[in-house]
Amino acid sequence: MIIRFEELDWQPTAMGDLTLRRRTEPSSGQEIFEVKLGEEFLMSSLFTVAEEELASLGLAAVEGVELTVLVGGLGLGYTAVTALRDERVRGLTVVDRLATVIDWHERKLLPVSAELVDDARTNLVEDDFFALMRSKPVGDHSGYSAILLDVDHSPRHQLDPTHSDLYAADGLRALDRHLAPRGVFALWSDDPPDGDFMGELDAVFDDAAAHIVDFDNPVTGGVSSNTVYVARSRS
Template identity: 75%
Template sequence: MRIHPFEELDWQPTAMGDLTLRRRTDAALGVEIFEVKLGEEFLMSSLFTVAEEQLATLGLAVAVGDRLKVLVGGLGLGYTAIAALRDARVGAMTVIDTMPAVIDWHERGLLPVSGELTSDPRTSLVLDDFFAVMRREPDATDPLYDAILLDVDHSPRHQLDPSHADLYTEAGLSALSRHLKPSGVFALWSDDPPDHEFMAVMALVFAEPAAHVIDFDNPVTGGVSSNTVYVAGT
């Protein structure tokens, strides 16, 4: 496999390892690719955004009403957030990310969707720990959301940090549900196939959870890859 040279756009240390944003051009594909690594682990690539966009599309398809308030957990390259903004019913969107570098990348306009994302008056980028926010009991000053879209961990079984694991339990999902309106929706991206045990846990908290398999062409392997998007209502 040919290794294409890359340009390092940013590098910053974090509590979970060194975070790197880099850009490369794949001559064979004729595209510019943005990649994020945490330590030696690839987190995301702009070459594969279909499932991240479907996280927003499928989640909001179940949401009811207009002037929707949306919470996105995990900013990343911004494709979930942009897909949410393209739903005209979204009135306000808060995106929480725990890494200052990621928010900084978008505020500096380093990524393809950064300009569209940060110039939209509906967008608020917030530096915080999404998982800690979900554990907290919302008070009178906290908004309740029509939809919570989460794309941080690889899957419910494979977390970036052990502190995230409690969210994927009945207690953790129950705590998250307190931040949703009575007709609210929770949607979750996963890199793994549908997890039937996790679906059973979701069913203890949410109504009619569904697991959508998102297939997409993989130009690296020449085959088809897939992710999972879970969607459930309150």
């Protein structure tokens, strides 16, 4: 009997059943890790270029050294690990709503888990990123050098409809309160550049840009694209 998929973990969550599975990609023999929420595919280690570019493009826009970075959405960990590879980063906080996802990395079930959790700069936090952004910063925190967000499919296609307010100007202004002066906000999207969302970014931030990230797709045999938005705080 040929087993195409190995289920590494399954947990019920408030958003649906969350499944982590491992398989071998027939076209390359590569070991692939996939996450499903209910019947919907959330992410795959077969496609990590844009997640890595979220960190690379976002941090490339940040000036200075001794950076503090907030990542919204842990997932398979590629955005967070790419951020840690920037030698200027002195602190990385990763917020995920699902304790299960944090547990996968703490158990080192995923390819980059060890690199992520064994780095003393990493802090994994179970919380609602969107609720945190709506709240006022507490204490004497001077703001993050960069906020990197990869949770929803795109500004128009959210996993949870309660997230939608962040992608409008008022929600972006609330997020901006958590950035350091001239800090950078970067967002991954599965959709092509969205003119309406660019308008919302331009209303709040400076230097807003939509970067198209192309990558080879072994499933289709062609090239696929994601979008990474990058914008700078005016404060």
